[in-house]
Amino acid sequence: MSLVEVDNVSHWYPTTAGDRPVLDQVNLSLEHDDILAVVGESGCGKTTLGRMVVGEDAPAQGRIRFDDRDVAGLRGKDFKAYRRAVQVVHQDPYASLNPGLTIEDTLGPAIVHHGLVRRRELQGELIRILAEVGLDATRAFLRRYPHQLSGGQRQRVAIARAMSLRPRLVVADEPTSMLDVSMRLAILDLLLSFREQRQLAYLFISHDFGVVRYFSQAGRIVVMFYGVLVEEGPAEQVIQHPRHPYTYLLLQAIPVPDPGLARRRRRAAIEEHTEGAPAAVGCIFQNRCPFVEPQCRSSRPPLTELTDGHRSACFFPDRVPDVDHLLGAY
Amino acid sequence: MTVTSEPVLSVNDLTVAFGAGPGAIKAVEQVSLQVAPGDIYAVVGESGCGKSTLAYSMLDVIPPPGRVTSGDVQVRGRALGSMSRSELNQLRSAEVSMVFQAAMNSFNPVTTIGRQVEDLLEAHNRVFDSAASGRAYFDELLGMVRLPTERIWRSYEHQLSGGMKQRVAIAVALLLHPSILILDEPTTALDVLNQRLVLDVLRNLHASLGLSVVFVTHDLAVVAELASRVAVMYAGRLVESGTVDEIFTDERRHPYVAALISAIPSVLAEGLQVRPIAGQVPNLAELPAGCRFAPRCPLARAICREAEPPLVADRTGHAVACHVVNEKLVEGTVQ
Numbered sequence: 001m002s003l004v005e006v007d008n009v010s011h012w013y014p015t016t017a018g019d020r021p022v023l024d025q026v027n028l029s030l031e032h033d034d035i036l037a038v039v040g041e042s043g044c045g046k047t048t049l050g051r052m053v054v055g056e057d058a059p060a061q062g063r064i065r066f067d068d069r070d071v072a073g074l075r076g077k078d079f080k081a082y083r084r085a086v087q088v089v090h091q092d093p094y095a096s097l098n099p100g101l102t103i104e105d106t107l108g109p110a111i112v113h114h115g116l117v118r119r120r121e122l123q124g125e126l127i128r129i130l131a132e133v134g135l136d137a138t139r140a141f142l143r144r145y146p147h148q149l150s151g152g153q154r155q156r157v158a159i160a161r162a163m164s165l166r167p168r169l170v171v172a173d174e175p176t177s178m179l180d181v182s183m184r185l186a187i188l189d190l191l192l193s194f195r196e197q198r199q200l201a202y203l204f205i206s207h208d209f210g211v212v213r214y215f216s217q218a219g220r221i222v223v224m225f226y227g228v229l230v231e232e233g234p235a236e237q238v239i240q241h242p243r244h245p246y247t248y249l250l251l252q253a254i255p256v257p258d259p260g261l262a263r264r265r266r267r268a269a270i271e272e273h274t275e276g277a278p279a280a281v282g283c284i285f286q287n288r289c290p291f292v293e294p295q296c297r298s299s300r301p302p303l304t305e306l307t308d309g310h311r312s313a314c315f316f317p318d319r320v321p322d323v324d325h326l327l328g329a330y
Numbered sequence: 331m332t333v334t335s336e337p338v339l340s341v342n343d344l345t346v347a348f349g350a351g352p353g354a355i356k357a358v359e360q361v362s363l364q365v366a367p368g369d370i371y372a373v374v375g376e377s378g379c380g381k382s383t384l385a386y387s388m389l390d391v392i393p394p395p396g397r398v399t400s401g402d403v404q405v406r407g408r409a410l411g412s413m414s415r416s417e418l419n420q421l422r423s424a425e426v427s428m429v430f431q432a433a434m435n436s437f438n439p440v441t442t443i444g445r446q447v448e449d450l451l452e453a454h455n456r457v458f459d460s461a462a463s464g465r466a467y468f469d470e471l472l473g474m475v476r477l478p479t480e481r482i483w484r485s486y487e488h489q490l491s492g493g494m495k496q497r498v499a500i501a502v503a504l505l506l507h508p509s510i511l512i513l514d515e516p517t518t519a520l521d522v523l524n525q526r527l528v529l530d531v532l533r534n535l536h537a538s539l540g541l542s543v544v545f546v547t548h549d550l551a552v553v554a555e556l557a558s559r560v561a562v563m564y565a566g567r568l569v570e571s572g573t574v575d576e577i578f579t580d581e582r583r584h585p586y587v588a589a590l591i592s593a594i595p596s597v598l599a600e601g602l603q604v605r606p607i608a609g610q611v612p613n614l615a616e617l618p619a620g621c622r623f624a625p626r627c628p629l630a631r632a633i634c635r636e637a638e639p640p641l642v643a644d645r646t647g648h649a650v651a652c653h654v655v656n657e658k659l660v661e662g663t664v665q
Contacts, residue, residue: 260575
């Protein structure tokens with residue numbers, strides 16, 4: 001039994017120009033103690049998916065199951081237990097912490113609400129948690145406000161808030177994209193350290209394959225394009241042998257910290273495919289695809305298993321080059 | 331590469347302080363750099379290293395209470411500090427233009443982009459022969475930043491994506507024909523595809539308009555993709571400067587720069603090849619004695635905790651401020 005199952009979920013947001021689809025028949029599952037990374041550009045639906053898994057939004061169609069129970073049907077005690085078991089770390093630590101609350105008041109109430117410690121033990125517990133996330137474990141620190149902290153420290157507070165409830169699943173939505181490069185690894189390492197200590201699963205949302213590669217390690221990646229799941233597989237497999245052209249384009253777009261390689265890639269770059277609307281009929285990616293064929297215009301390719309656990313929604317997955325080609329073996 | 335032509339922009343021994351007296355914080359301290367015509371110059375560093383303050387000083391728009399306490403910035407040999415208000419206005423409109431950080435949030439939300447461009451053209455009505463030629467030039471710029479002209483004129487900012495707004499901001503910054511474009515974190519907060527687009531657009535604008543570009547970033551991968559020359563700042567000071575290849579491949583480099591490069595979770599790197607930098611950036615109010623990076627530095631020795639290392643350039647102009655690294659440099663010339 002999987003920890004989370006996303007079962008044929010579709011969702012729309014209303015706009016003045018009609019309903020805009022954000023998730024289109026998404027199926028995925030996340031096992032206990034596993035890492036699943038969701039990758040895609042801004043607006044691909046990855047944050048909406050995360051919101052649904054934590055119960056902040058209900059899908060218009062389909063079901064989200066946690067521990068084999070439909071999340072939409074949870075009430076009372078069960079709902080409370082679910083909300084404790086699934087925690088979230090947001091992208092922007094400048095927006096996710098209430099500026100009017102001290103660190104103590106940011107972290108404390110939820111722990112008490114869920115009855116994890118007695119009130120008189122709370123301060124000791126908070127100081128223990130601060131130490132756990134690598135913050136200054138003192139009473140003075142508990143009295144600080146978010147504006148007195150750096151971005152990295154704030155994100156550690158946000159992580160402390162999630163971990164203090166001893167969750168079984170953490171949804172991390174771009175947890176490092178607002179941080180300095182030098183802080184990113186430390187935050188990723190911190191998240192990974194919790195996974196070693198406890199039975200903990202991650203739904204990791206990001207647009208950055210570099211960060212995803214570091215974080216996912218033995219986990220899995222799903223790639224989304226305008227609400228459609230276009231590729232899914234073991235992390236290294238998807239990064240080194242992408243089998244959907246969109247994954248390839250995302251990998252190709254990543255800036256590389258190597259000026260020589262950057263110049264070679266620039267020369268060899270295939271034409272830009274960063275714009276082009278999602279198609280309503282046929283393959284959703286056809287308007288951006290460098291390998292498009294007439295067949296792609298008429299029917300939608302299903303998500304098909306290619307090798308063990310590696311699935312792609314493309315009629316011509318073998319045309320997609322491997323990553324070593326794209327990283328400069330010219 | 332030695333700079334043979336006159337720099338279009340030079341920063342000379344610049345110190346910018348916030349506050350006064352012994353409690354003053356020097357956000358930028360004794361920084362010198364020269365931007366040659368046609369350079370794409372990157373200023374790199376982490377939050378709080380002074381890179382944005384340095385960029386503001388290039389337009390003389392340092393937010394108060396910050397002020398230049400020594401040194402100066404010169405554009406084509408003229409010091410900004412000696413200019414009158416009208417000369418500065420002339421400079422900011424016709425010579426140096428800036429795209430601020432989060433420029434995507436710098437539009438007026440209650441009026442169209444087109445209306446805001448009209449306002450700009452009206453305020454600078456001497457730049458173009460007619461309003462129509464100004465509008466036509468903006469259309470041309472929109473084409474260069476790969477945006478659909480008609481739609482942008484009619485749009486309100488909330489109708490555009492972050493990546494589109496960033497490119498509109500770049501087009502607006504170029505409207506009055508500046509020769510120097512300064513960008514503060516031009517790709518931050520964009521997803522990879524929009525980052526790639528902005529990088530390509532900037533590279534093309536640089537080539538087709540003959541611009542000199544200065545950009546500020548914390549992302550070394552973006553530096554490798556775009557820059558020709560690089561200056562790295564740490565806690566208000568310049569720790570290394572050189573060509574982009576020197577910064578990334580020269581064996582002689584500052585330990586901070588080496589650490590920063592290996593801290594990037596790049597898609598090129600297997601998990602084990604990257605490692606975080608230990609410790610934290612020092613508080614500018616409580617700087618350590620000696621080298622500011624010494625408390626985090628794997629190479630630090632006794633001297634590093636006593637004396638601040640000078641910036642020493644080799645024959646090609648590649649400059650590094652590190653006692654340990656410069657020890658091996660015999661024929662160095664002190665700047």
